[in-house]
Every structure is written in C-alpha cells, then in structure tokens.
Amino acid sequence: MSITFPLGFRAAATRAGIKPSGNPDLVLLVRDGPDSGATGAGMLFTTNRVVGAPVTLGLCVRQRLLTPGLGGFLRALLINAGNSNAATGEQGVRDAERCAAETARALGCPADGVLMSSTGVIGRPLPVDRIIAAIPELTAGLGRGERADAEAARAIMTTDRVPKTARREVRIQGRAVRLGAMAKGAGMIAPRLDGAARPGVPLSATMLAFITTDAAIAAPTLQRALELAAAESFNRVSVDNHASCSDSVFALASGLAAAPGAESGSSHSPPMIPIRPDSLEFEVFSEALREICRELALQIVRDGEGATRIFKATVTGTPDHASAMVIAREIVNSPLVKCAMHGADPNWGRIVTAAGNAGVPFKPSESSLRIGPVEVYSHGVPVVAALNDPRLREAMSSECVECVLRVGSGPGSAWMIGCDLSEDYVRINADYTT
Amino acid sequence: MSITFPLGFRAAATRAGIKPSGNPDLVLLVRDGPDSGATGAGMLFTTNRVVGAPVTLGLCVRQRLLTPGLGGFLRALLINAGNSNAATGEQGVRDAERCAAETARALGCPADGVLMSSTGVIGRPLPVDRIIAAIPELTAGLGRGERADAEAARAIMTTDRVPKTARREVRIQGRAVRLGAMAKGAGMIAPRLDGAARPGVPLSATMLAFITTDAAIAAPTLQRALELAAAESFNRVSVDNHASCSDSVFALASGLAAAPGAESGSSHSPPMIPIRPDSLEFEVFSEALREICRELALQIVRDGEGATRIFKATVTGTPDHASAMVIAREIVNSPLVKCAMHGADPNWGRIVTAAGNAGVPFKPSESSLRIGPVEVYSHGVPVVAALNDPRLREAMSSECVECVLRVGSGPGSAWMIGCDLSEDYVRINADYTT
Numbered sequence: 001m002s003i004t005f006p007l008g009f010r011a012a013a014t015r016a017g018i019k020p021s022g023n024p025d026l027v028l029l030v031r032d033g034p035d036s037g038a039t040g041a042g043m044l045f046t047t048n049r050v051v052g053a054p055v056t057l058g059l060c061v062r063q064r065l066l067t068p069g070l071g072g073f074l075r076a077l078l079i080n081a082g083n084s085n086a087a088t089g090e091q092g093v094r095d096a097e098r099c100a101a102e103t104a105r106a107l108g109c110p111a112d113g114v115l116m117s118s119t120g121v122i123g124r125p126l127p128v129d130r131i132i133a134a135i136p137e138l139t140a141g142l143g144r145g146e147r148a149d150a151e152a153a154r155a156i157m158t159t160d161r162v163p164k165t166a167r168r169e170v171r172i173q174g175r176a177v178r179l180g181a182m183a184k185g186a187g188m189i190a191p192r193l194d195g196a197a198r199p200g201v202p203l204s205a206t207m208l209a210f211i212t213t214d215a216a217i218a219a220p221t222l223q224r225a226l227e228l229a230a231a232e233s234f235n236r237v238s239v240d241n242h243a244s245c246s247d248s249v250f251a252l253a254s255g256l257a258a259a260p261g262a263e264s265g266s267s268h269s270p271p272m273i274p275i276r277p278d279s280l281e282f283e284v285f286s287e288a289l290r291e292i293c294r295e296l297a298l299q300i301v302r303d304g305e306g307a308t309r310i311f312k313a314t315v316t317g318t319p320d321h322a323s324a325m326v327i328a329r330e331i332v333n334s335p336l337v338k339c340a341m342h343g344a345d346p347n348w349g350r351i352v353t354a355a356g357n358a359g360v361p362f363k364p365s366e367s368s369l370r371i372g373p374v375e376v377y378s379h380g381v382p383v384v385a386a387l388n389d390p391r392l393r394e395a396m397s398s399e400c401v402e403c404v405l406r407v408g409s410g411p412g413s414a415w416m417i418g419c420d421l422s423e424d425y426v427r428i429n430a431d432y433t434t
Numbered sequence: 435m436s437i438t439f440p441l442g443f444r445a446a447a448t449r450a451g452i453k454p455s456g457n458p459d460l461v462l463l464v465r466d467g468p469d470s471g472a473t474g475a476g477m478l479f480t481t482n483r484v485v486g487a488p489v490t491l492g493l494c495v496r497q498r499l500l501t502p503g504l505g506g507f508l509r510a511l512l513i514n515a516g517n518s519n520a521a522t523g524e525q526g527v528r529d530a531e532r533c534a535a536e537t538a539r540a541l542g543c544p545a546d547g548v549l550m551s552s553t554g555v556i557g558r559p560l561p562v563d564r565i566i567a568a569i570p571e572l573t574a575g576l577g578r579g580e581r582a583d584a585e586a587a588r589a590i591m592t593t594d595r596v597p598k599t600a601r602r603e604v605r606i607q608g609r610a611v612r613l614g615a616m617a618k619g620a621g622m623i624a625p626r627l628d629g630a631a632r633p634g635v636p637l638s639a640t641m642l643a644f645i646t647t648d649a650a651i652a653a654p655t656l657q658r659a660l661e662l663a664a665a666e667s668f669n670r671v672s673v674d675n676h677a678s679c680s681d682s683v684f685a686l687a688s689g690l691a692a693a694p695g696a697e698s699g700s701s702h703s704p705p706m707i708p709i710r711p712d713s714l715e716f717e718v719f720s721e722a723l724r725e726i727c728r729e730l731a732l733q734i735v736r737d738g739e740g741a742t743r744i745f746k747a748t749v750t751g752t753p754d755h756a757s758a759m760v761i762a763r764e765i766v767n768s769p770l771v772k773c774a775m776h777g778a779d780p781n782w783g784r785i786v787t788a789a790g791n792a793g794v795p796f797k798p799s800e801s802s803l804r805i806g807p808v809e810v811y812s813h814g815v816p817v818v819a820a821l822n823d824p825r826l827r828e829a830m831s832s833e834c835v836e837c838v839l840r841v842g843s844g845p846g847s848a849w850m851i852g853c854d855l856s857e858d859y860v861r862i863n864a865d866y867t868t
Contacts, residue, residue, distance in 0.1 A: 048787055048790035048791055049789070049790035049791075049792075049794070049795060049796055049798070050786050050787050050789070050790035050798050050801075051790075051798075084783075086783065086787070087783055087786055087787075087798065087811060087814070087815075087816060088815065088816065089798075089799070089813075089814045089815035089816075091815070121781075121783065122781075122782075122783020122784070122786070122787065123782060123783045123786075123810075123811065123816040124816065124818075125816075125818070187770065188770060188784075188787070192791070240768075240769045240770060241767075241768070241769065242768045242769065242770045242771075242784070242787070242788060242791065243787075243791050244787065245783075245786075245787045245790060333675075334674075334675070334676045335674045335675065335676065335769065335855075335859070335863070336621065336622060336674060336676045336863055337676075339859070339860055339862075339863030339864045340863065340864070342860060342864045343863070343864030343865040345864065345865055347555075347556075348556075348557060349518075349520065349521055349555065349556020349557045349679075350556070350622075350676070352484050352521055352556070352557075352679075353482055353484050353520070353521075353556065353622070353676070353677075353678065353679045354676060355483070355484070356482035356483035356484035356485075356679060357482055357483075357626070357676065357677050358483075360483070361483060362483055364483070364484050364485075364521065364523075365523070367484075376557075377521060377557065379523075380521070380523045381521075381522065381523035381525070382521060382522065382523075382557040382558065382559075384558075384559070421769075421860055422860060423857040423860045423861065425769070425773070425860075426773055426776060426855055426856060426857045426859075426860060427857065428773075429769070429770055429773030429774065429777070430773045430774070430776045430777030430779065431777040431779055
C-alpha cells in the first residue's frame with residue numbers, strides 16, 4: 001500500500017479521455033473523518049513565473065490555511081494527467097475551479113475543500129466536461145488498499161516508465177503513525193518549489209507528489225515539515241534543468257492514527273494529540289517525511305526521461321551550504337557532464353569546469369575531485385595515474401556515479417543528484433505534442 | 435583570405451602530434467612591422483573560475499598592455515588544438531610560458547610578446563617537446579594568402595565540422611582598412627567572456643576566436659571595441675550552456691593599412707593615425723568588428739555539436755536589456771526547448787515556461803509569443819487556431835526558427851541564438867576522451 005496506507009484516506013482512478021492514449025488519467029484522493037486542528041495540509045508549488053491554473057488556486061487555498069484565525073481544510077485532491085491546464089489564462093482558472101466545485105458537491109464538502117492538480121501538455125483548454133462526467137464513477141469507486149494505490153499511482157504518470165510510491169511507519173505517542181505517497185516525473189524535472197512559511201529558503205521540485213499521513217498535525221506545522229523535507233529531497237534532483245509550471249507537492253493529514261491497543265481505525269480510539277512544532281515528535285515525523293520525499297525524488301530522477309544511470313555530485317569546502325548547492329546544481333545540469341555519465345567516460349575536466357561556471361568564487365589550487373574511490377584531480381593538478389585505475393572505470397559504470405568535489409576548506413557542503421543524457425531523452429522530447 | 439587578409443600578418447600551420455588523429459594541430463600567427471601606439475591588442479577571456487594556463491598568462495599580459503605607462507606589445511600567437519592545458523596547475527603555466535618563450539626566440543621578439551592559446555582535452559600535461567620541436571617548421575612556413583589562412587583555420591578545429599572564417603574591409607582616413615578572422619567551436623559553447631576595461635559588463639563567449647586588422651589602434655581602444663563587439667555576438671550564442679575554461683578572443687592590429695594611392699603595404703605609405711576612442715572612425719571600425727564577430731558567432735552556433743538547425747529567441751518588454759538577456763538565455767539553454775526545435779515541434783509551452791524559470795518577474799497575462807509569423811500565445815492565453823496554421827509548421831521547420839516573446843511593456847529587449855539538441859550531440863559527447 002502507499003497513498004492509502006495511512007488511516008483515513010481513499011483513492012480511485014479512471015479514464016476520463018484526457019490522455020490521447022486512452023490510459024487512466026484522472027485520480028480522486030479523499031481524506032475521511034472530521035475536520036479539526038489535527039487535519040492539517042501542506043503544499044509547495046513551483047517558483048516558475050508561469051504557473052498552471054491549479055497552482056494559482058492552490059496558492060490561494062494555502063494562503064488561507066496558513067493565516068491564523070482564517071483556517072479551512074483540504075478534503076480532497078482531483079488529479080489529472082494529460083493536460084496541465086497551464087498558460088490557459090483566466091478560463092483555465094475557472095475550469096479548474098469548476099472541476100473542484102463539482103467534486104466537492106459529489107463529496108458533500110465545502111467547494112474550497114477540494115483542489116485540482118494537473119500535469120501534461122501546456123496551453124490546451126482543459127476538457128472540463130469529460131472530467132466532470134467522470135466524477136460520479138470516481139466517488140463511487142473510492143477505496144483503500146493495494147489496488148486503489150497502484151491504479152492511482154499509474155493514472156498520474158505521463159512519460160514515466162514506472163509508477164512511484166513510498167510509505168513509512170513511525171511511533172509517535174505510542175501510536176503507529178503512517179505516511180504514504182505517490183509521485184510522477186519524468187521530464188521538465190528540476191524542482192524549484194517555493195517555501196511558503198519561509199520565503200527565504202530555496203526549495204525546489206518539478207513534479208507532482210502526494211503524501212498522506214494519519215498523524216495529527218496542524219497546517220502550519222505540516223507545512224514547515226514539508227518545506228524542510230523538500231529542501232533535502234525534491235530540491236536535490238534534476239533531470240533536465242527545466243522547472244515546470246505545474247510542480248506541486250501536497251501533504252494531507254487525517255489525524256486518525258490508532259491509539260495503542262485500539263483496533264486500527266476504531267472510532268473508540270482516543271484522538272491523537274496534534275504534533276507540536278519543534279517537539280521531539282516533530283523531529284520523528286519530519287525525519288519520516290524527509291525519508292519519504294527522498295525516496296520519491298530518487299525514483300523520479302532514476303526514471304528521468306531516457307535515463308540509464310544517475311550520479312550524485314557532492315560539493316564541500318565552500319563558505320556556506322547555499323554556494324555548495326549552486327555549484328552542485330551546475331554540475332548535474334551540464335549537458336557535457338551528463339553525456340560523459342551516459343558514456344561512462346571519466347572526462348572529469350567537464351565536472352571541474354561546470355563547477356567553475358557556477359559563479360561561486362573558488363581557487364583551483366585548493367580543489368580536488370574524487371570519482372568513486374579514485375582521486376582524479378588533486379589541489380588543481382591532474383592525478384595522471386588515475387585514468388588507468390580500473391576502479392575509475394568501475395565507478396563510472398555503476399548505477400549511481402559518486403563524485404565529490406572539494407573546492408576549499410570552508411564548512412559548506414551540498415549534494416545534488418542528476419541523471420545521464422541519452423539519445424532516448426532527445427527522441428522522447430523531439431516529438432511530444434505532435 | 436581571412437586571418438592574413440589585413441596587411442602585416444602571416445600564419446602557418448603544422449602537425450605537432452597533439453591531436454590523436456594526427457591532423458594539423460598547431461598554428462603560428464605573427465604580426466609584422468614595428469611596434470608602436472598603432473599596434474594595439476585586445477583580449478577577452480572566459481569567466482569560468484577554472485581557467486587554462488594560457489588564459490592565466492593572457493590575463494597577465496593584458497593587464498600590462500592596458501596599464502598606462504607600462505605598455506608592451508603582442509607580436510604572435512601560438513595556437514594549438516587537442517590539449518587545452520587546463521586544470522594542469524603551475525606546471526601547465528610553466529609549460530605554456532616555455533612554448534611562448536621558444537616561439538619568441540625563434541621570431542626574435544621579447545618573450546612576453548608571444549601568447550599561447552589552447553583548446554582540447556582538459557587535465558592532460560601539454561606535450562611541450564613536440565610543440566617546441568615544431569616551431570622551426572612553423573616560423574619557416576609563415577605566409578600570407580588563401581592557403582595559409584585555410585590551413586590555420588582547419589588546424590584549430592576540434593569537433594568542428596567546418597572551418598570558420600570571416601573578413602571585412604572599411605574605409606577609414608580614406609584608407610582600405612581590413613579585418614580578418616578565424617574561430618573554432620563546436621561544443622562547450624556558451625561564452626561568458628569577461629570585460630577587462632569594464633568589469634561590470636557581462637560579456638560572453640566559449641570558443642577561440644582570432645581577429646586581425648591593419649587599422650592603427652592602441653590597445654585600450656581596441657580592447658573597448660572588442661568588448662562592445664563581443665557583447666553583441668559571442669555573448670549571444672549558446673550550444674550547450676557550458677562555458678569553457680579556455681574561451682578566448684584575441685584582436686591584433688598592425689597599423690599597416692595602406693594610404694590612399696600608395697601601393698598596398700608599401701613602406702613609402704605615410705602611417706595611419708591611430709583611431710581615437712569615441713570618434714566617428716571608432717564607430718566605423720567598431721561596427722566592422724561587430725559584424726565580423728557576429729559572423730563568427732553565427733558560424734559557431736550553426737556548427738554546434740550535432741546541430742541541425744538554429745533558433746533565435748528575442749525577448750522584449752522587460753524593464754531593462756539585462757533582464758531580457760537572462761530570459762533569452764534561459765530559453766535557448768532549455769533542453770526541452772532544444773529538443774522541440776530538433777523535432778520541429780511547435781510545443782510553445784516549453785518556451786514560455788523556460789522564460790518563467792529565468793528568475794525575472796513578469797506577468798503571463800501581459801505575455802505573448804510569436805513563432806515565425808504566427809502568434810501562438812497572446813496575453814497569457816493560447817491562440818488555439820495557431821496550431822493548425824501551416825505557417826507555424828513552416829516556421830518550425832526553417833533553418834533558423836524565430837521566436838519573439840513579449841513579457842510586458844518595458845523598454846528592455848535582447849536576443850540569443852541557440853541550436854537544437856540532437857541524438858548526435860549525445861553520441862559526440864558520450865565518448866570524447868576515450
């Protein structure tokens with residue numbers, strides 16, 4: 001199980017005729033149980049200046065959820081693949097709002113308790129009638145379990161080769177607190193998600209990811225945990241350095257985690273007390289959320305369009321973490337580095353010069369590069385013998401190539417994970433809309 | 435004729451055994467005639483933090499040339515392909531200096547009158563002995579004319595499919611003032627050259643380019659003209675968004691343009707008076723220099739690794755030119771836009787969302803995009819009929835696809851030229867060193 005692994009969630013998927021392939025393309029994810037301070041929601045969205053209509057609406061709802069005294073609750077997400085409803089102007093916003101309102105009506109909840117999330121081709125009107133026509137089937141089909149989860153994870157795919165799911169269970173207040181998740185890639189992936197509560201934090205993600213939990217947690221606390229998790233997960237992967245207009249991460253909490261000894265989901269179970277920010281419980285929950293997000297992010301970059309392997313660029317020795325991130329990002333996004341990874345070519349000069357393009361000052365004479373266990377560049381000078389080291393060839397051929405670049409003696413460090421650039425990436429993307 | 439088209443220059447090329455292919459790989463370019471205030475030189479180098487040893491030495495020489503009262507003169511360039519002498523530490527600097535000193539000795543000029551310029555694989559020791567052994571043949575073979583020019587332009591090639599040359603002739607002081615040039619690409623091309631005299635100006639180029647002229651012009655004046663020209667040429671092209679550690683542009687002036695009526699190159703010709711900065715003569719010369727640089731930059735991007743077509747992204751309506759440049763650069767560097775160009779796929783959502791990733795604020799509702807003559811996106815809304823317009827398919831299939839994105843009503847505008855991303859780019863770069 002994945003997205004309905006936590007108590008209090010149901011899902012359903014169907015074919016609404018949005019994808020030209022006729023494959024399933026519409027998912028309804030619903031949170032059950034009463035609304036309370038324990039049923040918070042968190043959201044992160046793309047920082048692209050051009051955003052899809054669902055992102056525009058999501059930003060409004062998030063604003064309300066995070067405003068003290070205003071509140072509100074998220075009950076359901078209507079997710080479609082095949083049409084991103086982006087670059088569609090005011091009509092697009094009206095279309096997304098109408099789909100959400102129809103879903104809310106079917107579920108018997110307030111209209112602003114439902115949000116859409118969309119991925120697919122940009123600049124085409126959303127087929128609203130087909131979507132609305134599919135809502136009764138979705139609400140009737142809502143269920144929990146392996147099958148519901150698998151169908152949902154598959155329906156949100158676009159160019160993904162495989163569905164992406166994850167789950168965790170941790171103990172909080174003696175209860176088994178569950179987290180479940182699903183996500184989709186696989187191109188236009190270089191997440192730069194916003195950080196709502198802390199605008200200064202550079203978050204990042206370019207995909208759709210949905211996380212459920214039966215923890216009891218208020219919206220601002222869940223939002224904070226989600227931001228921390230995304231900064232160390234979605235924020236750290238790039239397939240093609242093109243952040244999408246629709247990147248969104250949602251986290252929904254039901255607060256229904258069963259009390260110790262109580263029957264799972266029993267209504268006799270005393271309610272879980274909401275997790276307080278900065279408590280030990282928060283640490284435990286945040287760590288589980290970060291693990292879930294890392295697992296999804298890794299699945300996304302591994303399944304990057306045309307990818308045959310991934311590579312991790314770790315940068316150390318900068319004055320601060322932020323500048324290490326800038327360098328690591330430049331390395332994983334260099335087409336030349338990505339091609340070298342594809343060819344298992346130990347052309348390390350491309351890694352060093354990509355770092356040199358990041359706009360962060362460093363001295364080559366204080367720089368060293370290691371690929372796997374082999375140092376190829378030491379204090380600005382090539383390690384000539386390294387090129388004949390069989391361990392270098394082995395490291396370059398591995399499923400995840402590990403590169404560690406030290407550029408000084410500062411305390412800053414960061415890592416990014418990218419994937420190789422293959423002929424398949426070009427083939428997939430040279431003919432997508434037509 | 436090209437590099438020896440202006441009076442006062444000779445060139446020679448040979449095989450020194452630097453390229454594994456055994457093709458010609460070493461060029462000597464010499465300026466003849468006396469040194470004076472009329473024989474200035476200008477240089478631009480990469481802003482990559484990791485620079486080749488020849489760039490390190492070039493920066494020193496330029497500093498001297500541009501320091502009032504210090505002076506100095508550039509007499510010759512020793513140019514090699516096949517080894518960039520980059521990421522080679524202090525030994526690399528000593529190697530480049532030794533090759534330059536040996537060349538100076540052979541030419542009978544001061545050691546600091548010769549600079550090296552190198553391109554090729556990174557992080558390998560320069561084969562100094564082979565280079566020095568080839569110098570006598572080069573000095574003996576120096577000549578002017580079609581053959582010398584063609585051989586020089588071919589010897590500096592690496593992954594280039596075709597040699598790149600240009601020339602111009604303009605009238606200044608009634609004289610025929612000539613400019614000649616050669617350059618090489620074809621990958622690691624996203625020039626971000628420095629601006630020595632004006633550090634604030636973002637110049638840009640990732641290749642080697644050599645320009646000769648028989649105009650009389652002092653070093654600081656020529657430097658300024660070169661910076662202006664590069665900002666509107668090399669600065670405007672990108673093949674793969676990876677600026678090299680060796681990007682260099684050199685301009686050398688001989689001051690030997692023949693006086694009206696005098697025999698070409700006659701020693702009886704009265705000397706040309708050096709072009710004054712900000713004079714009308716400067717304008718004429720600068721315009722010719724810019725044209726030369728544009729012609730070279732266009733040849734470089736057209737011959738980008740694996741390129742089958744180029745595209746021009748023009749951005750208008752920003753508050754200033756700089757922010758328009760940032761957006762235009764983001765568009766031409768998006769792998770998704772480049773793949774769409776390769777497939778002649780009018781997937782304009784990628785262009786609009788690439789613009790949205792540039793970090794420059796703009797409102798989609800004030801944005802419109804034109805591809806060729808067809809508006810596909812108008813004030814934030816798709817022009818649905820456009821996708822069936824045969825002129826759109828025609829525009830996407832042309833040799834240079836023209837895209838104009840308006841993002842507001844500000845006075846800023848800029849353009850960048852990129853090339854498509856093809857399977858060939860991946861093939862060329864997945865196996866380069868091995």
